Amino acid sequence: HSGACGFISPLGLRGPARAAKGICVQGVTPARLGRHPLVLERGATRRAATPLGSLRCSDDSNDPYSLASQLAAAVEREEYKEAARLRDLIAEVRSQDPVQCQRDAITTALESEDFAAAAEAKKLLAKVITERTEGPVRTINRLLIQTQDGGLQTCDPQGKNVLRLSDDSVKGQQHFQPTWSPTSDMIACTIIDTKSKDSTSSEVVIKWASDGATHVSTRGKFVPFYYHWTPTGARLTYLTTHAADEVTRRGVSLDVIKALTDESAGESLNDLLDEGRTLHLQDSTPLFYAHSPRDNRIVAHLGDKRKVVVFEPATLSEVVLSTRPGAFRAPTWIARKGGKGEDLCVFVEALDNGKRPLVLAEVKEGGRKKVLCETGGETSFSVSPDGQSMAVLCGQEGRGGMGEYLSIIEGPFEFEEDPWPTDRTNIAGNTPERDTNLPPPRSVLAFFWSPNGRKLLYLTGPSAADVDPSSGGLRWDVYDTMTGQTVEFELFIPTASFASTFLPFFDQYSQSHSVWAPDSKSFCYPGVSRMGDERGAWVQE
Numbered sequence: 001h002s003g004a005c006g007f008i009s010p011l012g013l014r015g016p017a018r019a020a021k022g023i024c025v026q027g028v029t030p031a032r033l034g035r036h037p038l039v040l041e042r043g044a045t046r047r048a049a050t051p052l053g054s055l056r057c058s059d060d061s062n063d064p065y066s067l068a069s070q071l072a073a074a075v076e077r078e079e080y081k082e083a084a085r086l087r088d089l090i091a092e093v094r095s096q097d098p099v100q101c102q103r104d105a106i107t108t109a110l111e112s113e114d115f116a117a118a119a120e121a122k123k124l125l126a127k128v129i130t131e132r133t134e135g136p137v138r139t140i141n142r143l144l145i146q147t148q149d150g151g152l153q154t155c156d157p158q159g160k161n162v163l164r165l166s167d168d169s170v171k172g173q174q175h176f177q178p179t180w181s182p183t184s185d186m187i188a189c190t191i192i193d194t195k196s197k198d199s200t201s202s203e204v205v206i207k208w209a210s211d212g213a214t215h216v217s218t219r220g221k222f223v224p225f226y227y228h229w230t231p232t233g234a235r236l237t238y239l240t241t242h243a244a245d246e247v248t249r250r251g252v253s254l255d256v257i258k259a260l261t262d263e264s265a266g267e268s269l270n271d272l273l274d275e276g277r278t279l280h281l282q283d284s285t286p287l288f289y290a291h292s293p294r295d296n297r298i299v300a301h302l303g304d305k306r307k308v309v310v311f312e313p314a315t316l317s318e319v320v321l322s323t324r325p326g327a328f329r330a331p332t333w334i335a336r337k338g339g340k341g342e343d344l345c346v347f348v349e350a351l352d353n354g355k356r357p358l359v360l361a362e363v364k365e366g367g368r369k370k371v372l373c374e375t376g377g378e379t380s381f382s383v384s385p386d387g388q389s390m391a392v393l394c395g396q397e398g399r400g401g402m403g404e405y406l407s408i409i410e411g412p413f414e415f416e417e418d419p420w421p422t423d424r425t426n427i428a429g430n431t432p433e434r435d436t437n438l439p440p441p442r443s444v445l446a447f448f449w450s451p452n453g454r455k456l457l458y459l460t461g462p463s464a465a466d467v468d469p470s471s472g473g474l475r476w477d478v479y480d481t482m483t484g485q486t487v488e489f490e491l492f493i494p495t496a497s498f499a500s501t502f503l504p505f506f507d508q509y510s511q512s513h514s515v516w517a518p519d520s521k522s523f524c525y526p527g528v529s530r531m532g533d534e535r536g537a538w539v540q541e
Contacts, residue, residue, distance in 0.1 A: 063161075064090055064093050064094060064097075064210065065140075065142065065154070065161045065163055065210075066156070066161045067086055067090045067093065068161070068163070069160065069161040071086040071087060071090065098128045099125065099128055099129060099185050100210065102124050102128060103125065103208070105118075105121035105124075106118050106121045106122055106125065123261065125260070126234065126260035126261045126262065127263070129183055129185055129233055129234075129260060130232045130260065130263075130264070132183040132185075132233075133182050133183055133231060133232050133233055140184045140209075142154040142156060142163075142209070143155055143156070143157055143524070143537075144178050144180055144187060145178075150166075150173065150174035150175055150176075150194075151165075151166040151168055151175060152165040152166040152175040152178055152187075152189060152207075152212075153165055153166070154209065157524070163210075163211075164212065165187065165209075165212035166212065171195070172193055172195035173191060173192075173194070174191070174192045174193075175189045175190070175191055176189065176190040176191075176192065177189055177190050177224065177227055179227040179228075179229065179512065179513065181209075181229050181233045181259070182229055182231060182232070184209060185208065185209055185210075185233070186206050186207065186208060187206070187207050187208075187209050188204070188205070188206050188207075188227045188229070188236050189205055189207070189227075190202050190203070190204060190205070190223060190224050191203040191205050192223065201219065201222075202220055202222075202224065203217055203218065203219050203220070204216075204217070204218050204219075204224055204236075204257060204278070205217045206236065206259050216257065216259055218257060218277065220240060220255075222240045222241035222242075222253075223240065223241070224238040224239065224240040224255075226238060226508065226509075226512075227512065228289070228290075228511065228512040229512065230262075230291050230296075231291060231292075231293055231294075233259065233260070234258065234259055234260040234261070234262030235257065235258050235259060235262065235273065236256065236257050236259055237254060237256045237281070237289075237291070237298070238254075238255055238257075239254060239255075239287065240252075240255060241253065242283040251283050251284060251285040251287075251304070252284060252285050252287040253280060253282075253287075254281045254282040254287055254298075254300065255279065255280050256273065256278065256279050256281055257273070257277070257278045257279075258273035258274065258277070279313070281298070281313055281316070282300055282302065282311070284302035284303055284304050285303055285304050286301075286303040286304075286329070287300065287302060288300070288303075288329045288330040288331065288508050289301070289330070289331070290330060290332050290333055291511075292310075292333055293335040294335060294343060296312060296313055296314065297310050297311065297312055297313075298310065298311055298313060299321070299331045299332075299333060299345050299347075301325055301328070301329065301331050306323060306324070306325065307322060308320075308325050308331055308345070308347050309321065310345065319363060319364060319365055319367075321345060321347065321361050321367075322347065322349050322359075324349055324350045324351065325348065325350065326347075326348035326349050326350040326356040326357075326375070326379065327348060327350075327356065327375075327377060327379060328347060328348040328378070328379045328380065328381070329380065329505065329507050329508060330505075330508040330511065331345055331347040332345070332346050332382065332383050332511065333383075334346060334360070335387060343363055344361065344362060344413065345360075345361050346358065346359070346360055346361075346372070346381060346390070347359065348375060349369075355374060356375045356376065356379070357371040357374055358374075358375050358379060358392060358394075359372065360372055360413055360415075368415055370415060372390070372409055372413075373392060373394075373407075373409060373424065375395065376394060377394060377404060378394070378404075379392065379393065379394040379395075380392075380447075381393070381507070382447060382448070382449060382507060382510055383449075384449045384453035385449060385450075385451055385452070385453050386453035387413065388411045388412065389408055389409065389410055389411060389449075389453060389481065390408065390413070391406065391408050391427075391447050391458075392406070392407050392408075392409060393405070393406045393429070393447065404429050404443065404444060405426060405427075405432070405444070406426075406427045406444045406447060406458060407424050407425060407426045407427055408424070408425045408427060408456065408479075408481065409423070409424050410423040410424075410425075425484075427456065427479050428441070428442070428444050428460065428479075429441055429443065429444045442460035442461060442462060443460060444458055445458075445459045445460060445461050446458065446459045446503050446506035447459070447506075448506075448510050448514070448515055448523075449510075449516075450516050450520035451514070451516055451517075451519075451520050452520040453481075454481055454520065455478050455479065455481065456478070456479045456481065457476060457477075457515070457516065457523055458476075458477055458478075458479065459474055459475070459477075460474065460475050460477060461473075461474050461475075473491035473492055473493050474491065474492055474493070474527075475488060475489060475490070475492070476488075476523070476525070476540065477489070492527040492528070492529070493527060493528040493529070493532065494526070494527055494528070495526045495527065495535065498525075498527075521541055522539055522540060523539075523540055524537055524538065524539050524540070525537070525538055525540070526538075
């Protein structure tokens, strides 16, 4: 993790392109696909945009983004009666959104120089957004897009109702790493001025998703390359370069910036973080981390310091979970049900006897540990959103040259409950029971749980020993944990940036970005056609 963690390369908006067939197994027949961007049963559809954040869906017919697009079209057609109706409807919809109401209240108070009212509205705005994270999930039908010229915009999954979040009149401005906030109200990104002589300087910017207005902006000495919102959406943590000394060494720095005042965070953390001010938390090379689902704590894997720690951002007080981390990247949390006791963390430990177990650990000094499974080689893992299953990609213990395989371990992940999770289902790759006389299997490169925890999406590539040209390219597969069936989709070529900067760190990105729609029925990814003549984003059901 000494280099930057980029995301998907900018591909921009394109017109409707030829759709690709989905290759379906287990008796599912692919539908015949035409040239129009329609979502088809078990098929893939070429979309007109490249998603760089979450694919979010909604059944709200009064989507303000769609209404704004309709209003602009009505004005262009000089249908002013219809434009007036849409204008009034937009105002009505906006008045029903508590976030927009408080933003409008702040604007009105500032215009009249009523600063006390503005401060109160700002406090209510923070309260509304943080409370949204505690209730039902709020989703919007938008894709977050980095355009080919470095701009930033959102659109619906059909590439329509485009809202530009960047100022296209500003030349030389490039946006990178756009990331949705948990409630979809805000978007974080890095802005770089390509005309500047300082190639390391950039801005960390938090924009309002509804109109692109800047909420928070601060300059940094180095360019951030990864963003991760806290669960309440009140703070934004990010990775950037850290100057370990003035001449030779540069490492990775974990910093935080405040977007909103979070009353649950406590006075000490809020006092340390004025809006627009960054706070340095940790540095290491490499450095991977995850936010606690309940409070301010962060679990971090500090590579060159050889430890896995959980720390409080306000005081930097830490609990050392291990001083013998094994071969893995990002640790993760498992929140205990009902708020009982301490939460649990998962990581790989390297023991003196040569074992490399994947362990479940209590987050407290002297806390208990439990071995989930033995691993070999580099290990990646991800807990399902419901906390009941864990996907693990690792090599076979004691068979270092035999390749990796993907499996699912079933919970419950508790120390007190029985039976202890021993059920393990092998999904793909060079599984232990695979006949060694068979041709080499495809390699598993990444995997992502669906929001409902039922499906596991995983990406495979050709085996290094596979010389069949028809097997070239990557392929998405979806495993259904309830039926045990797997659906395979058509081969594609990934964009260079996706393959080189996102995939190598997918287990870190999976904790902050989603390729799945929240209804768990489709996913989105960037790619290039096998012939290389088409590129864009694909939405697959």
